[in-house]
Amino acid sequence: MPTDLIDEACGMSEQLVAWRRHLHAHPELSGAEEQTAAFVAERLGEMGLTPRCNIGGMNGVVADLVVADQPFVALRADMDALPIQEENDVDYASETLGVMHACGHDAHMAMLLGAARILQHHRSELHRSVRLIFQPHEENEPGGAPAMIRAGVLEGVESIFGLHIWAALPTGRVGTRVGAFMASPTLLEISIHGKGGHAAMPEECIDPIVIAAQVIVGLQMIVSRTLGASDAGVVTITRINAGTTHNVIPQSVELAGTIRTFDTTIRDRVSERVREIAQGTAKAHGARADVKISHSYPTLINDPVIVADAHRAAERAGFDREDIVDLPLQGGGEDFAYYCQEVPGAFMFLGAGNPAIDCGFPHHHPRFNIDEAALPRGAAVLAAYCLQAGG
Ligand SMILES: [Zn+2]
Numbered sequence: 001m002p003t004d005l006i007d008e009a010c011g012m013s014e015q016l017v018a019w020r021r022h023l024h025a026h027p028e029l030s031g032a033e034e035q036t037a038a039f040v041a042e043r044l045g046e047m048g049l050t051p052r053c054n055i056g057g058m059n060g061v062v063a064d065l066v067v068a069d070q071p072f073v074a075l076r077a078d079m080d081a082l083p084i085q086e087e088n089d090v091d092y093a094s095e096t097l098g099v100m101h102a103c104g105h106d107a108h109m110a111m112l113l114g115a116a117r118i119l120q121h122h123r124s125e126l127h128r129s130v131r132l133i134f135q136p137h138e139e140n141e142p143g144g145a146p147a148m149i150r151a152g153v154l155e156g157v158e159s160i161f162g163l164h165i166w167a168a169l170p171t172g173r174v175g176t177r178v179g180a181f182m183a184s185p186t187l188l189e190i191s192i193h194g195k196g197g198h199a200a201m202p203e204e205c206i207d208p209i210v211i212a213a214q215v216i217v218g219l220q221m222i223v224s225r226t227l228g229a230s231d232a233g234v235v236t237i238t239r240i241n242a243g244t245t246h247n248v249i250p251q252s253v254e255l256a257g258t259i260r261t262f263d264t265t266i267r268d269r270v271s272e273r274v275r276e277i278a279q280g281t282a283k284a285h286g287a288r289a290d291v292k293i294s295h296s297y298p299t300l301i302n303d304p305v306i307v308a309d310a311h312r313a314a315e316r317a318g319f320d321r322e323d324i325v326d327l328p329l330q331g332g333g334e335d336f337a338y339y340c341q342e343v344p345g346a347f348m349f350l351g352a353g354n355p356a357i358d359c360g361f362p363h364h365h366p367r368f369n370i371d372e373a374a375l376p377r378g379a380a381v382l383a384a385y386c387l388q389a390g391g
């Protein structure tokens with residue numbers, strides 16, 4: 001196995017930055033990644049690979065490096081941007097109004113292209129076939145992963161590995177976690193229907209605003225009183241809509257929010273409690289609550305063996321052992337979770353935070369940016385994961 005992976009990756013730093021900046025300047029929303037897919041496919045073609053496009057009826061791009069009679073290890077990068085107006089004053093800022101790579105998926109593609117180039121150089125050293133998966137539509141329901149899986153991208157795959165660039169982790173570190181790592185998000189919509197009327201005559205009305213207030217306070221008891229000390233969950237109400245003026249009691253109140261859990265049993269228990277509290281509270285006051293609960297991506301569960309492989313890959317790529325950290329449960333969701341339901345997989349965060357160069361804003365913020373010094377490190381980890389597989 002080569003000992004200079006990180007040197008090799010650093011040698012292509014300029015190229016990685018150029019790819020990332022091109023993608024950053026030309027972001028495309030979930031489901032509309034046509035130019036992004038074309039760019040990725042062209043770069044893969046230049047490397048002598050034969051990319052397959054339009055995978056899963058979407059803009060998915062897949063390329064294989066085949067080692068005869070050997071199963072695949074898969075690497076995945078997501079491709080989509082967000083409906084955010086970029087506020088960074090950089091010369092590679094988004095050229096598309098209201099669309100921005102504010103989650104780092106531009107970096108994910110650049111790093112996977114970098115890994116592809118490294119692996120092409122070291123093709124004779126591979127013990128496993130490699131599948132490179134460029135997946136669209138991560139940021140939006142229902143996620144791009146299910147369609148990619150239905151299109152067969154995991155056929156013949158024995159394990160899958162993915163990196164997410166992470167602004168909250170300083171450059172020079174990577175981190176992950178064995179078992180549950182990222183949350184399963186559940187979307188909540190609650191409509192409370194009372195009886196509107198004159199604000200001065202509450203006795204003639206059923207005031208949905210007071211009932212909504214009680215529902216919101218009641219929901220705060222779920223995590224504290226329904227979950228045990230070792231269970232994790234979040235219930236957050238994020239939106240309240242009601243009323244038009246100061247002297248009218250409205251007919252209804254609309255609430256929206258999210259539940260985050262790490263286990264299906266807890267997810268279902270919390271969801272049920274939300275329904276009971278909303279409907280029971282409304283009923284107690286003569287109103288009615290309609291509760292809509294929709295489960296989004298599953299909990300991302302990292303396989304312990306693949307996490308160990310990922311740690312090994314990070315060391316192989318030049319990370320010191322103390323810079324490979326165990327991370328706590330993450331409240332964010334990721335459709336990489338679907339791959340991990342099908343084959344053993346691991347998802348790892350790659351530190352790219354560096355407030356000294358203005359890279360400290362959170363993901364999905366209009367001033368989100370990454371320390372590009374993380375790019376060669378990420379490419380080296382991805383390549384190392386494949387080179388060590390089956391060895
Ligand atoms: Zn995101």
Ligand SMILES: [Zn+2]
Binds near residue numbers: 103164
């Ligand atoms: Zn993301």
